Amino acid sequence: MKLGILEQMPTPKGKTAEDTVAETVALAQHAEQLGYERFWFAEHHATKGMASSAPEIMMAAVASRTTQLHVGSGGILLPQYSPYRVAAQLLQLQALFPGRIEAGVGRSPGGAERVRSALADGKENQLSEYPDKLEALVRYVHGEQSNGVRATPRTEAAPAIYSLGLGENSAEIAARLGVGYVYGHFIEPSRGEATHEVYRQQFTPGNLSAPHALTAVFVICGESDAHAEELATSQDVWLLRTEKGLDSRVPSMEEAKAAKKTERDQRKIEENRKRMIIGGPDTVRKQLLYFSERYHNDEWLILTNIHDVEEKRRSFERIISLF
Structure with a gap:
């Protein structure tokens, strides 16, 4: 079992963005000491609580403060950007930290239309261009020409490219272009088996010589099942509010427990x-092994979005100790 961390960097209520950034860097350093394989950063915009809006910068900050940890993005919103510019940033990181850069990219618009438009400098929606942009990105990072131009710096090896997705169509794109694939179980948990199967069966060598899939999932590991349930209260309410477009800062357990929830809210939390x-540790181990067997994949990116930073750290400590 290979374990990594995917950080959305949600800010706990009562903390600042500066606090969250400092605590995230410290967590990454601790994760390396614990034996985690990789530490990736999400990209979110125009939210009150998400502090990770520029994964490339967080990658550089963490890579400069660690020695072996693979750092990555999960993921850069490629449809809104120039593949050449993204490739140049990735190659610069690869030159600084050879062999440690993993670039996850996705086709998300990044939020509401006004957010997408601001990211793309007013250009029309380009989500349909994602496969072409991904192909161009792969060519650029391998030193090949695209539109008559090569990206620099020209590193000895290319950073690994991963495409993020939620179903079979995204898996087909990643397989056809020979890039890695990240399945978002933490967003869409119902299509994992078919998606992983499509990626494995249809993969053709390209950026990578063999298929390499990761699965991203929310995990909270407490001292016991009851303790984990208590910790999860803040994540439950955070996710509910975030999906409604409300305050995306993570509430304390006390606030989460006191929050008024309609029957519909409660059903959504259960869903x-x-x-x-x-x-607890036994439950988490069994569940990770269960999904690893179902997906025929034992590499995970773990998200833990709870209010208490120390409990979050201890959850990661318990998880890595299981394997």
């Missing part, structure tokens, strides 16, 4: 639990 693994 969202399918996107998570929550329990």
Whole structure:
């Protein structure tokens, strides 16, 4: 079992963005000491609580403060950007930290249309161009020409490219272009088996010589199942509010417990639990092994979005100790 961390960097209520950034860097250093394989950063914009809006910068900050940890993005919003510019940033990182850069890219618009438009400098929606932009990105990072131009610096090896997705169509794109694939179980938990199967069966060598899939999932590992359930209260309410477009800062357990929830809210919380693994060490181990067997994949990116930073750290400590 190979374990990594995917950080959305949600800010706990009562903390600042500066606090969250400092605590995230410290967590990455601790994760390396614990034996985690990789540490990736999401890209979110125009939210009150998400502090990771520029994964490339966070990658550089963490890579400069660690020695072996693979750092990555999960993921850069490629449809909104120039593949050449993204490739140049990745190659610069690769030159600084050879062999440690992993670039996850996705086709998300990045939020509401006004957010997408601001990211793309007013250009029309380009989500349909994602496969072409991904192909161009792969060519650029390998030193090949695209539109008569080569990206620089020209590193000895290319950074690994991963495409993020939620189903069979995205898996087909990643397989056809020979890049890695990240399945977002933490967003869409119902299509994992078919998606992983499509990626494995249809993969053709390209950026990578062999298929390499990761699965991203919310995990909270407490001292016991009851303790984990208590910790999960803040994540439950955070996710509920975030999906409604409300305050995306993480509430304390006390605030989360006191929050008024309609019957519809409660049903949504229960539905969202399918996107998570929550329990004590034995429960978490069994669930990770269960999904690893179902997906025929034992590499994971773990998200833990709870209010208490120390409990979050201890959850990661318990998880890595299981394997």
